[in-house]
Amino acid sequence: MSLRAKFLVLFAVFAVVPLVAIGIFDYVYSMRALETLIATQVEEIATRSAEQIDQNFALRESELLLLSENAETQRLYQALANDDPRAWELALGSADAYLRQAWDVLSPFYSWIEFRDVHGATVYRLPPEADPGSADLRGGASFRTNVMAVVRPIHNETHGGEVGSLSAAIDLEELVPYEELAARFGETGYSTVVDRSRNMVVYHPSHAYRDQNVGALLGPDGWDIDYQVLEEERGTLVYRESDTTRVAAFVSLAEPPWTIFAAGS
Structure with missing residues (x-):
């Protein structure tokens, strides 16, 4: 191997490879930072929506209690x-x-x-x-x-x-807090509400999903996510939709048995 070739190999090993590695690391770090930012914003939207639903339902409960007592x-x-x-x-x-x-x-x-x-x-x-x-x-x-x-x-x-x-x-x-659910992070962000007891979509910005089975939204033809997330009280997830990677936060209520998702990208 000529001296020139050896020099090029050494340059690649000690200069190019580290730069590529640093670039990959920076990209991964930037993506994770972006996902964290989106998750923080959509979590606030999901939480506000859940709190409003909880308040609306509590008011109805108090009315029913008055009627019975x-x-x-x-x-x-x-x-x-x-x-x-x-x-x-x-x-x-x-x-x-x-x-x-x-x-x-x-x-x-x-x-x-x-x-x-x-x-x-x-x-x-x-x-x-x-x-x-x-x-x-x-x-x-x-x-x-x-x-x-x-x-x-x-x-x-x-x-x-x-x-x-x-x-x-x-x-x-x-019960549905339309104003809170209309809030979004990013141009394509949106919120949706599903009823766990009936496995139905209560609210979605696209009327085609409303009153449909949850599978149409969360199944292989939709978000393609694990249904077990509905058993968790709150959390975040990443999914693909129409060639777009989205980050969503969710909050589950005991009564009504609804889960509120807020997604951003």
Whole structure:
């Protein structure tokens, strides 16, 4: 090997290779720094959205608690338990007047509300002409025409025993925080909400995904991520979508059983 060739080899070993290595290191470091920056920003968006959903749902819960614990409702269920037709007639008249007034205030937030006995039979319904259908909603939640139906027990204030249940169809428009979800990091950033109990997409900026199975969004034809992330309380992930690498943060709520994703790139 000539002296010139040896010099070129030594130059490559001691100059070019280290420079390439440094370049690769800087690139990897820059990408990780960028991912960290995006993760921090989208985490704030996901957290704010989750907090607003939590507040909205807590307000609905307090309203349902008021409907089940007020004196008129308690007298209605007491008359039902005593099997006294006269007492039932009087209690129903009093409860009807009170609950109709309550419905005037609550109707923008609910599709319907049902009071049921311990066997699940309807005792009273708001609005009176509503017919939620025959689907059994006890013990869980289901989506029906853009509402979330929840069931809460009604307890006797004296002995604490369960005397019936309160079923209500909450309007999703009153739970989804559209303003918070509209916030984004980057030109193509967006947020989405999925319901874990129903495996459905509650909110996505593309209407084509709304009310669809979660698999359409998270499966192989979508983000192609591990569904187990839905079991975690919060975290971040990286995925590919339309030839774009995105960083997303997510927050999961216990009630409602929703997970909020905020993604940026």
